[in-house]
Amino acid sequence: MALNTTLRQDSFITLRDTIRWRVALVLASLIVVVMITLGTINTKLGLTDTARLAWAVLAVASASVIVLLLTSRRLGGTIFFASIAAILLIVPIYGLEIDRNMQHWAYIFPPLLVFLLRPGPSLVAMVAYGIYVSWITALLLPPIEVVRFSSGYGLTVCFMYTYALLQEQAAKMLRYHSDHDALSNCLNRRTFNEALDRLASTRNGFQSCEFLLIDIDHFKAINDQNGHLVGDRIITQVAAELGRSLVADAPLFRYGGEEFAVMLVDADEGAGEALAERLRSAIEQGDFQGVKVTISVGVSRWRVGRGKVESALQKADEALYAAKRAGRNRIEVASA
Template sequence: MPDPVNLLRAQYAVARSLAESGSLAEAAPSILREVCGALGWDVGVLWRVDPVDRVLRFVDFWSCAGLKSGDFESECRTRTFEPGLGLPGRVWKEGKPSWIPDVSRDANFPRAPFAQEPGLKAAFAFPVRLREQILGVLEFFRRDESAPDDDLLSAMEAAGAQIGQYDVRRRAEGELAEANARLAQQNVALEDANRRLADLAVTDALTGISNHRAFRQRLDAFVSEAARGRSFALVMVDVDHFKRVNDIHGHPAGDQVLRGVAETLRDGIRKTDFAARYGGEEFAVLLADVEEEQAAEISEILRKRVGGLASPFGRVTASFGVAMSRIGRNSAEALLAAADGALLKAKKRGRNRVERAAPPKVKPAISLRKRGKMSKRRPAAKPRSRARRRR
């Protein structure tokens, strides 16, 4: 009969091993070693229930130093137990601890031939459980015959319940962590999909640059900035003789030309600027923080780059209309009208050129002095009555 102190040592060792481990498989070597050491047993084995195949499968094995347990360990590693078969199967089926005084004389111990070399005799086992559910079995062996010890079995049965609670909790935590990881991955995928959808909503499918919707949003933002004193230019760009390309070479050729122009405009502006396909063969460019001369120079550079495009369908050129944000032209509609007017002027003057919108006409303010003079004028004479005019 083990000393009660050793029983407490064994139970404490089980609790400590569980506390220091992240899973039952991780805690198993320490549990087997500590229980054997505290209670004076030579071999410990852990089995886990496979709920799919309905068998007990090997988890871990420990034996004291110097014990020739190689064949017995190999047999444990390769064997499974059905309910009722062998010591582990008996404990699983009955759901309670079991004791064998001498395994060599037990009719239901199929590993007896392999226990002879290390000289294993007595054995006991107890279930790892959560209430009525059997999760696994722990079994221990020693080289002496021993009569059943109810105190030891009772203490180890309590330890089995503790191990079972720990195992279920850790597995639940692991499953929760995996579920959270999958959810996080799904959230990342969803966010990525939403970003792609958002990009598609503001991207022109043919050219890959921003579309008309994105342009109007950005133009409104530029206009708001201009109201606070920030200057910018709107440049409207139209591909010259584009209908001729489509009519002669086909729409795929026209699409290729549009993609080339779009790429040229996108790559020819700064990060603070913005280029979009306005519609058809027309594009729009917003140039941030520029004055009129600079906007015209940038437009001229872009015009030359478009003219330098390599195309099997003949030379590609484009006309540019530039409009500045100014007093009297402080709305998106006014800017678009001004830029369109400049673009039309470029078309009328031969195409493949840059034209600027004329400054808007602003009514001069009436001075206070002039207002005062106007107020001092005599009122206009009243018209004569019809009766008097008849005279």
């Protein structure tokens, strides 16, 4: 598994699952209260069929609360919304069996799908469900009622699908800016720290990683001689040049001010050194508009069962400073 894949399982997803879980818990609690009220009222009025439906929904909602409290937040939220969707699929058929129209339940379905599916699949499910309920409504009510329901439901679908698209795009923008450095467009230090944690986690199954710590040589002098605007441009150009020279599954992070980091997960031994030399050469030969730019690189390797990930990272940092002391524009590989 590439490290880029595991980066998707980060704090952003945890936050999303937590919010969805909280919404599910509140909704489940409200459904319990509402169904108790409806069940009691229908029972007193002698409406046995609708009372039976209310008690059935109450049982599902009560079980959902227990599931939400006892399982993981992601699983619990998914089970709750899937359970409500299953109820909404059954309700129209139940209404047909007791010769009573239940089309008003259908308006719950589109907003529910926003919590369960991505916009594309949710639109397909909304339309299919609308056709299904319209067909059952046609068996119970005059055609004009089918038209009225279809019109109202169709507008609800349009609004909910538009909202789902906006929400998805907003989430992508927020996620990108929370994961990336604004100047260099590299992944940021927070994301690097999350990647370290996942690398060290045994459940992800990683066996090794080569760390490359990269520093722009004499960057303070570049700033002093050319100004900070030029310094910012150099950081941006170096990041772009490094990105072009990297393999697809090796994420590039902005580790510090003028320092970058690369992780090569489960790569062949020596791949880190070869990549470091390729990066060094690319920057040395790059065109930085009249400014001479070089980099120094420190490389270290971590293996499962041979010390902590943090220790390997520290070795890469020490190798980087050794490259600096040895004259810069070079790479140094930490001893095993």
